[in-house]
Amino acid sequence: MGYDTLVMASAQRQLSIIVPTYKEAPNLRPLCEQVFAATAAAGIAAEVIIVDDDSNDGSEEVVRELAADHEVRIIVRKGERGLSSAVVRGFEDARYDVLLVMDADLSHPPESVPVVAEKVFSGEADFAVGSRYVGGGEMVNWPLLRRINSWAATMPARVLAPVRDPMAGFFCLRRETWKRAEKLNPIGYKIGLELMVKCRCRRIAEVPIVFKDRLCGESKLTVRQQLLYLWQVGGLYWFRFPLAVAGVAVLVVVFLIWLLAG
Ligand SMILES: Nc1nc2c(ncn2[C@@H]2O[C@H](COP(=O)(O)OP(=O)(O)O)[C@@H](O)[C@H]2O)c(=O)[nH]1
Numbered sequence: 614m615g616y617d618t619l620v621m622a623s624a625q626r627q628l629s630i631i632v633p634t635y636k637e638a639p640n641l642r643p644l645c646e647q648v649f650a651a652t653a654a655a656g657i658a659a660e661v662i663i664v665d666d667d668s669n670d671g672s673e674e675v676v677r678e679l680a681a682d683h684e685v686r687i688i689v690r691k692g693e694r695g696l697s698s699a700v701v702r703g704f705e706d707a708r709y710d711v712l713l714v715m716d717a718d719l720s721h722p723p724e725s726v727p728v729v730a731e732k733v734f735s736g737e738a739d740f741a742v743g744s745r746y747v748g749g750g751e752m753v754n755w756p757l758l759r760r761i762n763s764w765a766a767t768m769p770a771r772v773l774a775p776v777r778d779p780m781a782g783f784f785c786l787r788r789e790t791w792k793r794a795e796k797l798n799p800i801g802y803k804i805g806l807e808l809m810v811k812c813r814c815r816r817i818a819e820v821p822i823v824f825k826d827r828l829c830g831e832s833k834l835t836v837r838q839q840l841l842y843l844w845q846v847g848g849l850y851w852f853r854f855p856l857a858v859a860g861v862a863v864l865v866v867v868f869l870i871w872l873l874a875g
């Protein structure tokens with residue numbers, strides 16, 4: 614390889630895209646084709662890592678076909694379930710130093726991948742979020758109940774991370790940022806929030822995205838996941854504001870003792 618080629622190769626943007634999946638086979642081809650079209654147009658060398666929890670729905674076959682033309686592979690985890698831990702598994706397998714996470718169901722627009730990633734490539738941010746709640750961002754075809762649910766759950770998380778959309782599942786960071794996470798607890802659905810808090814990210818950029826309802830299949834968000842989210846938020850408050858949380862706990866105990874004694 615000549616010197617010029619070497620310089621060009623080292624300057625090229627390289628991106629590992631991690632996609633957690635559970636029963637998403639019909640979405641994988643349109644997702645990969647659109648993602649690779651967007652990254653190629655932006656001059657980004659990208660790999661896609663699908664981290665699947667043994668869906669057994671033909672996902673492996675679809676990825677095998679796609680791998681003939683694209684840099685995509687699938688990790689099938691057996692006997693383990695969970696979006697957040699699947700994302701961390703993908704990080705461990707990633708080849709490149711800039712990591713992007715997105716859903717498989719085409720809710721996150723593939724054409725926004727280069728825009729979100731550029732915030733990290735350029736050094737403008739150490740964490741970038743594809744956001745539904747900044748000017749220009751929106752949600753289309755999302756049922757009203759789902760919007761209310763998402764909005765209400767977003768409120769307590771905004772105190773933890775200085776962004777309008779702290780629960781976004783579409784985000785990008787450097788490997789070194791992930792590596793500096795303290796006591797990462799990858800439970801439930803909201804690994805982006807967990808990372809922003811535990812990696813103590815300060816420079817966070819939000820890129821507006823148009824979030825669509827899923828292309829095929831059903832949401833895997835359950836009541837159990839929502840309860841896990843509350844548990845996770847409690848843990849993050851404790852991590853971020855230990856004195857305030859301890860103070861409130863003491864006040865509650867004193868109040869209860871006073872009530873019972875009275
Ligand atoms: N590996 C893995 N992926 C999951 C799991 N649950 C959800 N996902 C994936 O995480 C992404 C977001 O899930 P989705 O059901 O669309 O959540 P929603 O957008 O909140 O309704 C999709 O790509 C799912 O296939 C899981 O337990 N394991």
Ligand SMILES: [Mg+2]
Binds near residue numbers: 716720827
């Ligand atoms: Mg979805």
